[in-house]
Amino acid sequence: MSPTIKDIAKKAGVSIATVSIVLNGKAKVSATTKEKVEAVIKEMDYHPLHSARRLATQTTGNIGYIIWDGYFSEAEMFYSQVFWGVEYAARNNDYYVLVTTVKEKFNPKEDLPRFLRSRVVDGIVIMGKMPTSLLDYLEYLKIPFVLVDFEVQRKAYNSIQFDNYNGTYGAIEYLLQQGRKNIAYVGGLINHPSIRKRYNGYRDALEAHNIPAEIIQKFSYCVDVENTSEIGTEGAVQLLKKHPEIDAIFGCTDHIALGVIEGIQKLGRSVPKDVAVIGFDDIPISSYNKPKLTTLRVPKMSVGKEAFNLLLDVMKKPDMKSHTRILPVELIIRGSSQCN
């Protein structure tokens, strides 16, 4: 059996309280006893039992990571990458992270993530779109949480955002600088807060360059379904058939943009010569595509780390004012937007 705190205490000739204090540094101990205890700990290779410590402190040492069921798919690796960022930061702070998913049609009575039920987490990171009923329930339980890439109207939740608006705005300006005149937009989930900001970035950038609103309107293919490459293809085909003068398309995600490229090529036109394409996210596939996709890179690891750090702050100071951290995105220029 592994040694317990008692074994250490006995061998070091002190009480278990003293050992505990040495372990946690919560009070003063004389240098000599400290040394002695630490020597014994090292010698016996002692490590406090997690669950005992948790019981005593009434904390769990765990955080939860919740994503929506629909992202739990083979194709959607985006949130997996963010997960590793969270895990990495958690590890450095001696937390463990437990993962689970939640159905889109969340029912608080039945579909409660299991770690809420058994109080095994001290806080939660929530990835992307999440039913408000779940968020309400978390508020009711008074369990700290941080949203990533999502927000709720008129609720000041803690969150990590990407700079959707400025990122897109900048990408559009880049296209204009490249001499593109007729820049279109293709995307689903238009009611998702992050997506809407991308759209606003697109629109405002064009308006700032004196493109009339009705043109922008005509060049916008906005639907309210999941962002798949099929939607991208569909959107590109529809737009280009009606408006062959379009010479650039911004896709609201990489999946959309990759579909857009397919659509353009299907119509016998060339990317980037005839039509430039830009996406958003920088998923791995994008740099394998032909042509490689120009896109706004979301720093996935950093997002995860920041999410954990923010959560840690909230867990320490539960009544902290809620906080939003916006991370910049980076325009990665590749073959789909630039002719050489």
Add this chain to the structure above:
Amino acid sequence: MSPTIKDIAKKAGVSIATVSIVLNGKAKVSATTKEKVEAVIKEMDYHPLHSARRLATQTTGNIGYIIWDGYFSEAEMFYSQVFWGVEYAARNNDYYVLVTTVKEKFNPKEDLPRFLRSRVVDGIVIMGKMPTSLLDYLEYLKIPFVLVDFEVQRKAYNSIQFDNYNGTYGAIEYLLQQGRKNIAYVGGLINHPSIRKRYNGYRDALEAHNIPAEIIQKFSYCVDVENTSEIGTEGAVQLLKKHPEIDAIFGCTDHIALGVIEGIQKLGRSVPKDVAVIGFDDIPISSYNKPKLTTLRVPKMSVGKEAFNLLLDVMKKPDMKSHTRILPVELIIRGSSQCN
């Protein structure tokens, strides 16, 4: 505060022992008290505290998931997908899974995964290549573990394998049926047990069709470095320059195979017309590539689930004979191998 077992006992007018028994069904309780207790549990929305239960039972309710540092990269999503399979199965059995990585140059003194130190897991799933010193250490700690896609010579560890040998063998036969005559092999990590089996499948299939050993030898590009697409490109270019008659190449992973396609194209030859290409794994990128990659699909989710189930068996019966489950792979035929 959440209710505790005491609250339930008091309200139901029974002892906490009775509540516990109702909870775990470990002994007989009269139907009436059972009903009464269950009603109160439901009414108060009681859920036993994880850490207390763990302390009392001296188990953790957690399993660990260890992968090698090098796979902890943005590109390598393969093991992430398997992870979701493990998580899914664990969830159904009320286990939590904790993730961590381990350095390639594992040093038992310093780099011990943290959840071993604090005894917070009951068992471990190990993904892919792992230093034997870690495995030895786990044996020494007597902590149950299951390897996935890895094995150690002359050690009968519990493991989940893919059918590397037969999968590759079948893929080669398929190429022969397609009329390919000169089939080459490109791959790294030739000393990795799983990779070696793929190579053996390749070689044996050709030998069975009376291809002379020296030809097979000449058509093999085997190195002992990580399987990256760069290696694939390099291998394809080298082989094709020396042996322009090669009309098919098996890449030992999808990454390799995707690189092989690049190499072939770089030489101005066409896939699949001049040279057919097949990979192994079926990573997401493969179906986005142009041409789409024919490959042997590893059922990643199932792999994860099977790994957990096997681990569960081992945890229940620690002295169970060690067990290897081999999962079939499926040949997914796409554009890189078939001309239409």
Add this chain to the structure above:
DNA sequence: CTGAAAGCGCTTACAG
């Protein structure tokens, strides 16, 4: 079938 009691391995006031 049910209850009183000990115990799991820690932490934390409280004395001294």
Add this chain to the structure above:
DNA sequence: CTGAAAGCGCTTACAG
């Protein structure tokens, strides 16, 4: 600065 003791919320023999 250090120790004795209570307590965290469960489970599990052991009586009855």
